[in-house]
Amino acid sequence: xxxxxxxxxxxxxxxxxxxxxxxxxxxxxxxxxxxxxxxxxxxxxxxxxxxxxxxxxxxxxxxxxxxxxxxxxxxxxxxxxxxxxxxxxxxxxxxxxxxxxxxxxxxxxxxxxxxxxxxxxxxxxxxxxxxxxxxxxxxxxxxxxxxxxxxxxxxxxxxxxxxxxxxxxxxxxxxxxxxxxxxxxxxxxxxxxxxxxxxxxxxxxxxxxxxxxxxxxxxxxxxxxxxxxxxxxxxxxxxxxxxxxxxxxxxxxxxxxxxxxxxxxxxxxxxxxxxxxxxxxxxxxxxxxxxxxxxxxxxxxxxx
Numbered sequence: 001x002x003x004x005x006x007x008x009x010x011x012x013x014x015x016x017x018x019x020x021x022x023x024x025x026x027x028x029x030x031x032x033x034x035x036x037x038x039x040x041x042x043x044x045x046x047x048x049x050x051x052x053x054x055x056x057x058x059x060x061x062x063x064x065x066x067x068x069x070x071x072x073x074x075x076x077x078x079x080x081x082x083x084x085x086x087x088x089x090x091x092x093x094x095x096x097x098x099x100x101x102x103x104x105x106x107x108x109x110x111x112x113x114x115x116x117x118x119x120x121x122x123x124x125x126x127x128x129x130x131x132x133x134x135x136x137x138x139x140x141x142x143x144x145x146x147x148x149x150x151x152x153x154x155x156x157x158x159x160x161x162x163x164x165x166x167x168x169x170x171x172x173x174x175x176x177x178x179x180x181x182x183x184x185x186x187x188x189x190x191x192x193x194x195x196x197x198x199x200x201x202x203x204x205x206x207x208x209x210x211x212x213x214x215x216x217x218x219x220x221x222x223x224x225x226x227x228x229x230x231x232x233x234x235x236x237x238x239x240x241x242x243x244x245x246x247x248x249x250x251x252x253x254x255x256x257x258x259x260x261x262x263x264x265x266x267x268x269x270x271x272x273x274x275x276x277x278x279x280x281x282x283x284x285x286x287x288x289x290x291x292x293x294x295x296x297x298x299x300x301x302x303x304x
Contacts, residue, residue: 036107
């Protein structure tokens with residue numbers, strides 16, 4: 001496989017027994033970039049080098065994905081809850097020497113970033129979420145449009161090994177068909193990136209782990225989210241929401257308004273694409289992230 005990020009170094013970080021695959025490059029204020037389903041850190045291959053001009057950029061494969069570990073799960077799917085996945089990322093950043101850092105997450109990575117900002121507010125200086133609204137809001141407002149547009153949420157969360165067995169029959173078809181259905185204009189997917197996703201997702205352990213991620217979202221994650229809502233906990237870090245104007249999220253929600261129910265300081269922008277912002281609109285994604293990070297960094301340096 002060609003290396004899509006040749007200027008980024010590789011290492012493995014032990015996050016309390018879970019080995020996380022990490023890529024790093026650049027110098028300056030640290031920013032952690034988290035991928036979504038069914039990708040790996042490679043989704044950032046066009047955005048990360050642009051951000052690395054002014055930042056220390058850290059890319060990881062979430063637990064269960066890419067070349068990171070796929071630990072065993074349990075009846076409650078707790079090992080794939082966003083609290084556990086966020087804990088991995090905190091330990092990675094501490095191992096790299098960063099106690100406070102910005103986070104940008106696409107899709108599942110945005111949900112991990114959301115949980116990280118809630119559980120560890122002193123660590124997260126800024127949060128960017130790409131093409132999502134909070135999990136709790138999605139389930140609370142589920143309807144036929146969601147069931148059809150986001151059918152994979154319910155399919156992947158099904159039990160008895162059903163999604164695993166079906167996807168294992170042809171993982172390449174699943175990857176390419178799922179991604180192709182959520183692309184609208186803009187930059188085409190890089191064939192090498194898609195090949196990398198297929199390579200990683202051809203591992204039955206990765207397929208199972210990703211299903212556990214969705215099962216956790218429909219269970220233990222909602223328990224944690226409801227507890228935060230009852231306690232009045234919201235994201236205190238500045239939050240940037242970016243979404244595709246042609247995506248299900250962009251067509252179905254008032255994205256900034258939804259996030260203002262969950263965060264204190266929100267700004268947002270639609271981009272001319274569908275779901276995969278870092279690949280469909282990489283320059284615009286990098287531009288908005290860089291401007292947001294400059295704003296937050298400048299504000300932190302001038303505040304008393």
